[in-house]
Amino acid sequence: MAEADTQQSTTQCKALTEDGERCSRPARDDDFCYQHDESDPTVSDSQAVEEEQEQEEQTESQSQELGSADMTAEEKTDPDEVDAEVETDHDEIAGVLAVRRRVQSTAGELIGREFDAVSEIAPTDDGWRAVVEVVERRAVPDTQDIIGRYEIELDDDATVHGYRRLDRYRRGDTAAFE
Incomplete structure (x- = not known):
């Protein structure tokens, strides 16, 4: 058929x-x-x-x-033909997820602003580095909210060691990140 x-x-x-x-x-x-x-x-x-x-x-x-x-040959690969049992380091994924949960639960309190999103998590030599976004000022419409991007440093156990503001932007201004 x-x-x-x-x-x-x-x-x-x-x-x-x-x-x-x-x-x-x-x-x-x-x-x-x-x-x-x-x-x-x-x-x-x-x-x-x-x-x-x-x-x-x-x-x-x-x-x-x-x-x-x-x-490339890789781009032409049929997804159905790819071996589904690829070895994945579940410890690394668990580590990233643990850092993400820690950052989400503490970012708002740590920075003193309303938590909005985690935009980056990366391992470093000393632990982890996370970039979060917090709402620094609400506005109507919400595209005019002022968003602050903060870098949070964590050790291997996801204990926060410091943070700093990287920049601020209006929620609707995405040109700088494209």
Whole structure:
């Protein structure tokens, strides 16, 4: 059945519409769609072949314009073919999650402002570095809120050792981070 579906989707109905254009629906085994049959006017076989070649050429040129020809082998890999049992260091993930929970629970209290988000967590030589965003001033509309970005330093046990403000921006001003 899947083979028939594939064949239907690649073959176009050869009937002509009322406008004189070729029908755009996929054809069944008899070269007509569900709406047309042998009694309808059709395109000639040579016209059908020419149109299919034109469509293939258009598809190729569109894919080249999109840069699919420049894709690496890794980018072309079918996700279903990838081995799902890739070894992951669960200790590292658990460490990042522990730091994230610690930062989320303490950032607002530590900085004295309303916690908004964790935007970065990275390991350092001495432990962890997290960048959080806090609301320094509420405004209406909320795109005018003043957001402060703070860096928080933590040791390997996720104990906070210090913080500093990196910058401030309006919530709606994203150009600096793009």
